[in-house]
Amino acid sequence: MVLSHANVLACAxxxxxxxxxxxxxAHASWLPLFHDMGLFGTLTGLFTGIAVNLWNPTAFVKDxxxxxxxxxxxxxTIxxxxxxxxxxxxxxxxxxxDLSAWRVCFNGAEIIRPESVTAFSARFVRSGFRAEAMTPGYGMAEATLVATLPPLGRAPVVESVDREALARGELVPGSKEVVGLGRAVPGMEVRIADGPVGEIQLRGAAVTTGYLRGPQPFTDDGWLRTGDLGWLRAGELFFAGxxxxxxxxxxVNTYPADVEAEVAAVPGVRRGRCVALSRLDPHEHIAVVAETALPDAEHDALRDAxxxxxxxxxxxxxxxxxxxTPDSLPRTTSGKLRRLATAALIERSP
Structure with missing residues (x-):
């Protein structure tokens, strides 16, 4: 993938x-600098000349x-x-x-769970954290970093849709909650192909000019094909998967995040860490891999639950x-669970 000097400056x-x-x-981060969210978030702070505080990622992981x-x-503050x-x-x-200085709390790089947003805000309100500081957004490395953000100072919004209809590409009111990811940032455009639910496509000064090798990720009219599905409501982007x-x-189509949300809520699943993926052997089914710290004697009961x-x-x-076991699910450098690597983990297990 090619990111030019102009792309990076446009993103910043x-x-x-x-x-x-x-x-x-003042910017603060424990994310690795070889990941887009860690690197370009930090560079934005450096470009503007504000204080930047960095930690080794292991400092966060350990404690x-x-x-x-x-x-x-x-x-x-950020x-x-x-x-x-x-x-x-x-x-x-x-x-x-004292978290009262925290005014912008970017949440991104993986699916944003409404329950996580709500629980965090409720937990730390007594420490001065404001709900409107939570800033869920959408982006990807091919757009340098960020594509959409909510209006500054607005608390996160949630839309409730029917999960089965959503898997069919339809928008119907229901019980599945999806966090809004805001509107296109300055210099960026967002559209949905073949909506109402369809591929998220981007265009703007921060978007890559293409890959060094292999097929190029653009439509005939020059929009970046993200491979992500979502919809727009009054300009607000919602991510489906x-x-x-x-x-x-x-x-029957099912988003893995829907399965994972249910599994994460089962007592005994460690910190909600689980992955859902499709398997064809020995028959067509969904496989769930979940971390747990429970003793072996309680595993059968947890599987049943x-x-x-x-x-x-x-x-x-x-x-x-x-x-x-805890911390055994494969993750990316930013902490996202790796589905393909998890599938290989299943294949290696007895």
Whole structure:
């Protein structure tokens, strides 16, 4: 993938304008600098000349609560994290924790769970965290970093749709909650192909000129094909899932995030860490891999509880459940769970 100097500057300028970045701000991050969200978020801070505080990623992984206390002590105003990090911070002690300086809290790089957003805001309101600081957005490396952000100072919005209709590409009111990801940032355009639910496509100064090798990710009229599915409501982007990750079993489409949300809510699944994917061997079914710290003697009961919840909530019976030890699910450098690598983990298991 090619990212030019102009792409990077355009991205930094759009972020600066979107969040009114100024001299009173300070950026803080534990994300690795070889990942787009860590690198370009940090560069934006450097380009504007504000204070930038960086931690080694292991500082967060080893002790999320200690990192949050150190972050609060810096009085930083801006940081960026994937959704799983907000869940990991929920056990942080509140004593002497002052988060009142935190005005922009970017949440991105993976599916944003409404329950994570709500729980984090509720947990830390007593420490001065404001709900409107939570800033869920959409982006990708091919757009340098960010494509959409909500209006500055607005608390996250949630739309409720029918999950089965959504899997068919239809928008019908229902019980599945999806977090709004805002509108196109300055210099970026967003459209949905073949809507109302369809591929998210981008165009703008921060978008890559293409890949060094292989097929190019553009439409005939020059829009970047993201491979992501979503919809627009009054200009607000909502993310449905990755097209290539859609699970189809017995002719029925299911988003893996829907399965994972149900599994994550089962007591015994460690910090909601689980992956759902399609399997064809020995028959067409959905496989769930979940982390747990429970002793082996309780594994059968946990598998039964997971299967029962998924069957009850989603009507899916063609399901197998695999349990693994804490922190064993493969992740990307930004902490996102890797589905293909998880599939290989299943194949290696006895």
């Amino acid at each position: 300028e759009s972020i600066t304008e979107a969040i009114a970045l100024g001299s009173a701000d 999320p609560g200690r990192w949050l206390a150190e972050f609060a002590a810096t009085r930083s 940081t960026t994290m994937p959704n799983f990090a907000f869940d990991a911070l929920l056990d942080t002690p509140l004593q002497d924790l 990755r097209a290539k990750e859609m699970i189809t079993v017995r002719g 997971i299967a029962a919840r998924v069957r009850r909530a989603l009507g899916l019976s063609a399901l197998t459940v695999h349990l693994t």
